Structure formats: C-alpha cells, structure tokens
Amino acid sequence: MALAFDSNRIDFATYQPKHFLWSLDGKVATITLNRPERKNPLTFESYAELRDTFRELAYADNVKTVVVTGAGGNFCSGGDVHEIIGPLVRMQEAGDMRGLLDFTRMTGDLVKAMRACPQTIVAAIDGICAGAGAIIAMASDLRVGTPESKVAFLFVRVGLAGADMGACNILPRIIGSGRAAELLYTGRAMDGAEAERWGFYNRLVAGDQVLAEATKLATSLAAGPTFAHAMTKRCIHQEWSMTIDDAIEAEAQAQAICMQTQDYGRAYRAFVAKERPVFQGD
Secondary structure, X not given: OOOHHHOOOOOOOOOOOOOOEEEXXXXXXXXXXXXXXXXXXXXXXXXXXXXXXXXXXXXXXXXXXXXXXXXXXXXXXXXXXXXXXXXXXXXXXXXXXXXXXXXXXXXXXXXXXHHHOOOEEEEEEOXXXXXXXXXXXXXXXXXXXXXXXXXXXXXHHHOOOOOOOOHHHHHHHHHOHHHHHHHHHHOXXXXXXXXXXXXXXXXXXXXXXXXXXXXXXXXXXXXXXXXXXXXXXXXXXXXXXXXXXXXXXXXXXXXHXXXXXXXXXXXXXXXXXXXXXXXXXX
C-alpha cells in the first residue's frame, strides 16, 4: 500500500523513461536498452536514469521481478565512446579529478541500486555484453545467455583497472577468484558456452528464445513468495561481509520475519489440503 507522503514516487504502471524502454506485464517489468544501431551503449543520462529507476523499485509494490535486456540482438556495448569516454578524456586533460570521481561514483551507484532493490533481476543476454554492460549483467541476480553472446570486462583495454563498479568484489563470488582475475586482467571475452560452464550464466538458450526464457523465469519467481525472495536477496548481499556465526544469526532473524508472512501460512494450508500454494508476496 502506498503511503500518503509517497506522492512523488514513480507510477511504474505508466512509467515512460527517456533513455530506455520499460514495460510491465503483470508483476514482471522489462527494461530494454534501446540503441540497437550502436549495440545499446550507455550515456551519462541513461546511467543516471537506470540508477534512479532501480532506487525507486524499492517502493514498487506492483513490480515483483525485473528482466533486463537489449534491443537488436545485443545486450550492451558499455559506455558510449563519443558520449562518455570522449568527455571523460577531456576531464582528464583538464585535471578535473572531481568530475571523474563524480562519474565513477554515479556508475557504482547503479550497481548499489540493483543490489539493494528487493526485486529479483534476470538479465537476458545476447550478442555483445561488454564493459558496463557486463557489469549490469553481473549485478543482476540471474543470467540467461546465448551461445553467440560475448561477455567482456574490457576496462583494461582502455587503460583502466578491472576494479570497476564492484567487479573485483562481485565477479569472483560468481565464477571464482582465479577466473575473475583472468577476465579482469586480460579484458578478453567469454563466449556463451564458457560463461555457462564458469557459472556466469544460469542457463544457455538459443538467441530467439533468450528473452522468452528470461521472462518465463522472472514470471515464475514473481508467482512465488516474493517477500521471501527479497529477504533471500538481502541475505546473499549482506552476508558477503559477515562471519559464519553472524550469517547464521542474520538468517535466523530473516526466517523468523518470513514466518510472520501470510505466504508462510498459505504454503502450510495448501500442503495440508494437498494443493499447490498460491503466493501473494505478503
């Protein structure tokens, strides 16, 4: 239920962002990066609008899962060479350290917002998935890819560290530190088969099926106990910096909270009646 002081919140049922496409089908939202002629690169404006969208999703009761994809057979080619990298080089030449840091913090805030929003995020990845595009895929909760896709954390190719937008923290947790180090040091691309074998992709499907498969997965999750899913996401994120004892205590508290939800009672009553539970996320 929206609170009275939330009158300025985004209405995601009618939302029309300026820098990407948005659709809402039932409880599943789809974000489509939509500059296919350039393989869907990001700009300063699209970074900021994506960040603000994921921040606002924390207040969206009608959105339970999010699919992120790209138009035209590619996911995202990273930061636009002319609209981001060019201006950043000019900042560097002018000695504008503050401007450079403002930009890198803003891009990191996108990852923070993705990890903090309660919705499960499923990335549907085809074609090029490079630089910041690879980071968006990495920051998602689940990833569906294609054999033809190419995932590259190519920051080193432009003279930058692989340490960008949380890559040195998150990527090793997905694929292991040795494999992450190789990708971040070399900037080379993983094809779809390698990405699945290394655990970056949860599943691999044909290119003409990737969005449908990601949407099917997101829809199934949206039909589940979404309050509990949000709790799982929070625990996965916060327990990275915990000891085992602290993690066990955090999960004890999380489960006790979930046991107060209506979905917990629905599951029990459905089990007793030998029926399939119908979860409502409350």
